Amino acid sequence: MASEQSDVPSLYAAREPIFPKRISGRFRSLKWAIMAVTLAIYYVTPWIRWDRGPAMPDQAVLVDLANRRFFFFWIEIWPHEFYFVAGLLVMAGLGLFLFTAALGRVWCGYACPQTVWTDLFMTVERWIEGDRNARIRLHRAPWSLAKARLRGAKWAAWLLIAVATGGAWVFYFTDAPTLARDLVTLNAHPVAWLTIAILTATTFVFGGFAREQICIYACPWPRIQAAMMDEDTLTVGYRDWRGEPRGKAAPSTTKGDCIDCMACVNVCPMGIDIRDGQQLECITCALCIDACDEMMDRTGRPRGLVGYLALSDETAERAGAAPRPLLRHVLRPRMIVYAGLWSGIGALLVAGLVLRSAVDMNVTPVRNPLFVTMSDGGVRNAYELRLRSKQHDPRSYVFAVTGEGAEALTLTVEGEPAGAVTVPADQTLTRRIYLTAPPGAALAGGETSPITLTVADTDGPARSSVQTVFHGRNLQ
Numbered sequence: 001m002a003s004e005q006s007d008v009p010s011l012y013a014a015r016e017p018i019f020p021k022r023i024s025g026r027f028r029s030l031k032w033a034i035m036a037v038t039l040a041i042y043y044v045t046p047w048i049r050w051d052r053g054p055a056m057p058d059q060a061v062l063v064d065l066a067n068r069r070f071f072f073f074w075i076e077i078w079p080h081e082f083y084f085v086a087g088l089l090v091m092a093g094l095g096l097f098l099f100t101a102a103l104g105r106v107w108c109g110y111a112c113p114q115t116v117w118t119d120l121f122m123t124v125e126r127w128i129e130g131d132r133n134a135r136i137r138l139h140r141a142p143w144s145l146a147k148a149r150l151r152g153a154k155w156a157a158w159l160l161i162a163v164a165t166g167g168a169w170v171f172y173f174t175d176a177p178t179l180a181r182d183l184v185t186l187n188a189h190p191v192a193w194l195t196i197a198i199l200t201a202t203t204f205v206f207g208g209f210a211r212e213q214i215c216i217y218a219c220p221w222p223r224i225q226a227a228m229m230d231e232d233t234l235t236v237g238y239r240d241w242r243g244e245p246r247g248k249a250a251p252s253t254t255k256g257d258c259i260d261c262m263a264c265v266n267v268c269p270m271g272i273d274i275r276d277g278q279q280l281e282c283i284t285c286a287l288c289i290d291a292c293d294e295m296m297d298r299t300g301r302p303r304g305l306v307g308y309l310a311l312s313d314e315t316a317e318r319a320g321a322a323p324r325p326l327l328r329h330v331l332r333p334r335m336i337v338y339a340g341l342w343s344g345i346g347a348l349l350v351a352g353l354v355l356r357s358a359v360d361m362n363v364t365p366v367r368n369p370l371f372v373t374m375s376d377g378g379v380r381n382a383y384e385l386r387l388r389s390k391q392h393d394p395r396s397y398v399f400a401v402t403g404e405g406a407e408a409l410t411l412t413v414e415g416e417p418a419g420a421v422t423v424p425a426d427q428t429l430t431r432r433i434y435l436t437a438p439p440g441a442a443l444a445g446g447e448t449s450p451i452t453l454t455v456a457d458t459d460g461p462a463r464s465s466v467q468t469v470f471h472g473r474n475l476q
Helices: 004-006 025-045 079-103 106-110 113-129 132-140 145-173 176-182 190-210 210-220 221-228 287-299 313-319 328-329 333-355
Strands: 062-066 067-072 076-079 233-237 306-309 359-365 379-389 395-402 408-414 422-423 426-435 450-456 464-470
Touching: 004 025, 004 106, 025 062, 025 106, 025 176, 025 287, 062 145, 062 359, 076 079, 079 106, 079 333, 106 113, 106 313, 113 132, 113 145, 113 190, 113 426, 145 176, 145 190, 176 190, 190 313, 287 306, 306 313, 359 450, 359 464, 379 395, 379 422, 395 408, 422 426
Parallel strands: none
Antiparallel strands: 062 067, 067 076, 233 306, 359 379, 379 426, 395 422, 395 450, 408 426, 450 464
16 A cells, blocks of 8 residues: 555646846846836835925825825825725726736736846846856755855845835835934834835745746736637737747758747746747746847847737738737727726726815714704704815815705804814814704794705815705604
């Protein structure tokens, strides 16, 4: 029995390290540009200043958890306006669907944080340990002083990048210069240190060691992308009808254009062979296109053996037809629907930001009791008022009541003899207000009557209205 179990092959396969080779080309240049832009945005954004007045934070982008607000340059999002954030998340999802339906996993290949930081870590690795062949030799070599020196230098550089990454993230949640000073003087809150430590560890491990395993095993998008793609989606592929049979032969022989140089495999950060067809691991970074085009130039063959193509083009290209232009793949009903939804949601968010009032009011009738009969026969209703001012300086607000018979109502504010209230900058004021109907008024002797309570800025256009009710004596 023991001998039979020993004959069963193991289903576990140890990870084979991947050592991508350096390559140059148009897609590699595009990846360099996107990596530089995205890293600059991530590291620099918390340090951009934005003057909002003496009582407000002057950081352009800030997630102010203490005051439950989000600042983005001139935009200020309050907790009750989370629908703006939800709208942006929906737009991000639709944008991902749009680009995936058009160009496959182009997000994964160029702008995904895992891809960007892994690319940065591999660049550092290449600077210190050398290109592909040198790194393979170092990996296979026994431990020595030279190997320990190179590995130590590489890991130290990775750690510095990881610390900078974790540190930059916490700056988005508090004033960056203040936190930086507290970190240097060791006076920062323990939560800041813990967050930096966790993000440093995850960046160091994910970007330096896990790399493609995060994309293959941890990320759900490779398994979702199939639902977003169709036969007209442009993605990186191998034109086997042109490349096969492979072999190192002159162009005049019966061999295909593929010389089996393995250049496309050696540059792949996922370690796959694009000639095997579409694979879950492929992130559509297109580095294999640069590598193959370089070899085609060297051997005098036309470019495009590995390139962007759609399944719907295969039959025509096999017959010798030219590839369809990019616009014919992009301008199709599915893409137009995605783009229309994306644009529509964006337009609604912009309209919401433009049209929203600088003051919000919430009015809740007091239910115990619903009304009070005064000594003169009048009827008074009480309401709980919450007035939120989004102005960056103290503002004075006055109230008005409208509705059928509402002109007879008298409005008073508890603690405010003048009837007006002053709300501090960017704060919420809570007060109790009273509406009193005189004896003989229709609202006093009626049942439940709809009314509208309006608040207006005395020195500006800000105003807000809330519909509520007034309860009379004949309430059933």
